[in-house]
Amino acid sequence: MLKPSFVFAVLIFLMILLFFTNLPDLKTCRLPQRKPAGFRAEWGLLAVTLVYTAAAFWHLGNTQSPQTFVPMSGQSAVFSFPEPSKPATVVLFPGVGEGSYSIEVSDDTEGWYPVKTFTQDHGSVFKWQLVTLGLTDSRYFMRIHCTSGTPWLGEVLLLDIYNQTVPGICSFPALTDEADTVPPFMDSMNSSIFDEVYHVRTAWEHLNGIWPYEVSHPPLGKLLISLGILLFGMTPFGWRFCGTVTGILMLPAMYAFLRRLFGGSRIPLLGTVLLATGFMHYTQTRIATLDSFAVLFILLMYYFMLGWRQTGRKLDLLLCGICFGLGAATKWICIYAVMGLLFLWFGHWIGVFRDPEARSRAAVRAFLGHCCFCVLCFILVPVLIYYLSYIPYGLAQGKAPFSAGYTRLVLDNQSFMLSYHSNVRASHPYASRWWTWILDVRPILYFNQHYTDGGRETIACFVNPVIAWAGLVSLLVLLYCALWRHDGRAAFLLVCWAAGLVPWFFIVRPTFIYHYFASALFLIPAICYVFALMEDGTPYGRFFTGCFTVLAVVLFLWFFPVLSGLRINHVIGTKLHGWLPSWPI
Numbered sequence: 001m002l003k004p005s006f007v008f009a010v011l012i013f014l015m016i017l018l019f020f021t022n023l024p025d026l027k028t029c030r031l032p033q034r035k036p037a038g039f040r041a042e043w044g045l046l047a048v049t050l051v052y053t054a055a056a057f058w059h060l061g062n063t064q065s066p067q068t069f070v071p072m073s074g075q076s077a078v079f080s081f082p083e084p085s086k087p088a089t090v091v092l093f094p095g096v097g098e099g100s101y102s103i104e105v106s107d108d109t110e111g112w113y114p115v116k117t118f119t120q121d122h123g124s125v126f127k128w129q130l131v132t133l134g135l136t137d138s139r140y141f142m143r144i145h146c147t148s149g150t151p152w153l154g155e156v157l158l159l160d161i162y163n164q165t166v167p168g169i170c171s172f173p174a175l176t177d178e179a180d181t182v183p184p185f186m187d188s189m190n191s192s193i194f195d196e197v198y199h200v201r202t203a204w205e206h207l208n209g210i211w212p213y214e215v216s217h218p219p220l221g222k223l224l225i226s227l228g229i230l231l232f233g234m235t236p237f238g239w240r241f242c243g244t245v246t247g248i249l250m251l252p253a254m255y256a257f258l259r260r261l262f263g264g265s266r267i268p269l270l271g272t273v274l275l276a277t278g279f280m281h282y283t284q285t286r287i288a289t290l291d292s293f294a295v296l297f298i299l300l301m302y303y304f305m306l307g308w309r310q311t312g313r314k315l316d317l318l319l320c321g322i323c324f325g326l327g328a329a330t331k332w333i334c335i336y337a338v339m340g341l342l343f344l345w346f347g348h349w350i351g352v353f354r355d356p357e358a359r360s361r362a363a364v365r366a367f368l369g370h371c372c373f374c375v376l377c378f379i380l381v382p383v384l385i386y387y388l389s390y391i392p393y394g395l396a397q398g399k400a401p402f403s404a405g406y407t408r409l410v411l412d413n414q415s416f417m418l419s420y421h422s423n424v425r426a427s428h429p430y431a432s433r434w435w436t437w438i439l440d441v442r443p444i445l446y447f448n449q450h451y452t453d454g455g456r457e458t459i460a461c462f463v464n465p466v467i468a469w470a471g472l473v474s475l476l477v478l479l480y481c482a483l484w485r486h487d488g489r490a491a492f493l494l495v496c497w498a499a500g501l502v503p504w505f506f507i508v509r510p511t512f513i514y515h516y517f518a519s520a521l522f523l524i525p526a527i528c529y530v531f532a533l534m535e536d537g538t539p540y541g542r543f544f545t546g547c548f549t550v551l552a553v554v555l556f557l558w559f560f561p562v563l564s565g566l567r568i569n570h571v572i573g574t575k576l577h578g579w580l581p582s583w584p585i
Contacts, residue, residue, distance in 0.1 A: 024537030041265030061236025066154035069095035084138035099149020127191040220329035221290035243292040247285025277556035297327030325382030329389035340499025437516035440468035456570040471523025
């Protein structure tokens with residue numbers, strides 16, 4: 001059933017159609033070479049980056065959380081009270097590991113009476129948990145006894161029915177030494193959310209020399225997350241810090257990419273603003289997952305490939321290969337991107353050898369030498385980076401790099417990852433197929449909590465509708481220009497977009513809209529291509545491109561509460577943000 005807010009989606013779609021009515025005649029319009037960017041353009045980039053930085057770090061996460069953790073395997077944390085007490089709630093902050101606890105009470109520590117059980121599973125790590133006891137009698141002692149598994153605990157606090165701390169002494173002082181970190185309630189500011197329960201845990205394990213729990217992705221992304229933990233502690237702010245910085249760095253990287261592609265300063269700056277207003281870019285880079293790092297490396301890979309195609313500099317190829325190695329060591333989606341690089345590389349040389357003069361013996365020898373250099377850039381260097389990224393795995397098992405045991409460890413993990421991702425079949429309420437991503441049909445909610453006063457906190461991941469829908473039309477423009485006008489820039493951008501999406505056509509495991517991140521990024525250069533056509537081919541082009549950019553900013557502000565986890569009224573939020581029946585916001 002359509003919601004009243006569906007009218008907003010219709011209005012945006014009509015505005016996009018109005019925008020494209022200003023498109024010039026594609027048969028005659030050409031993109032001229034623009035002048036290099038001036039000093040004022042750099043100030044504009046700085047301003048956009050600073051504003052985005054403030055928005056990115058706002059409401060990112062608490063800077064205080066328990067820092068000491070106790071291994072509880074076979075252990076009991078005993079609380080003794082100065083007088084008979086009746087705790088109503090146990091507040092726990094689980095660390096790594098899985099296991100079960102029995103919460104028991106006693107008057108003399110001889111006979112213990114079970115009250116409640118609590119299971120610490122993989123989904124509860126670094127996430128505040130509340131256990132309601134329902135005691136009927138007051139007791140002198142309470143214990144939290146680990147009955148199975150190898151869980152770690154970070155903090156325990158006992159509260160009475162008035163939510164006041166129950167005074168007592170714990171047999172493990174490290175479990176009660178950070179009571180000031182206990183929040184009034186669990187939310188995204190003080191606990192891990194979504195896949196953070198895997199990646200944050202593994203980052204902590206790498207720092208402590210423990211064999212990692214999450215081994216379904218290569219190690220580098222978790223190592224980058226651990227840098228923020230080293231700087232700011234095991235806190236939500238700390239584990240989200242490096243991903244957020246990566247999202248900020250994407251802005252100047254996108255500006256440089258657009259300037260290399262189109263020249264000038266206005267269109268690169270408008271494109272940077274579009275990236276700053278990207279819903280998926282904002283949400284995805286503010287949680288501690290791997291996609292932020294991988295997508296930045298993908299953008300840099302194409303940036304350096306574009307540089308090589310334009311100038312022929314070998315340094316660009318080497319830097320492209322290094323970014324590929326770093327990206328592949330973070331997440332395998334970068335391997336999809338390298339298929340695009342390979343396509344662009346072959347396309348370049350096919351164009352070169354169409355010229356009969358380029359088929360001379362000397363030219364062929366030069367080409368073979370170039371191929372050898374590419375083996376270094378795209379095979380040897382990336383493989384070395386990928387191999388060395390497993391050093392934390394080796395340290396956890398006492399295996400030195402380049403040893404037989406270390407090499408076996410690396411190879412075994414590749415086999416496991418391939419098997420794991422090939423056999424994932426679990427259902428998920430926010431799962432979606434690739435064709436829904438390009439239409440922006442099904443967001444995923446990373447956090448969604450309702451409160452008794454009618455409030456709601458939501459963190460949703462999807463594409464800014466104006467970018468998603470206008471970007472789709474822009475891709476059709478690129479396709480026309482690539483096929484009928486033989487425009488190399490249009491073809492380049494189509495490859496960038498398609499390389500990240502086409503592999504998902506054939507993947508049968510559950511997928512989500514965040515898998516579109518690497519492709520959705522290139523909707524912005526596609527729109528900027530249309531910007532360039534309009535500004536050079538129509539009298540009101542600059543007005544239309546400016547209005548389009550303002551519209552993207554307005555939508556970002558409109559949806560900001562459901563992107564940042566800002567608490568709002570549920571009813572009002574649904575009326576403002578639930579544009580489509582398939583949007584669970």
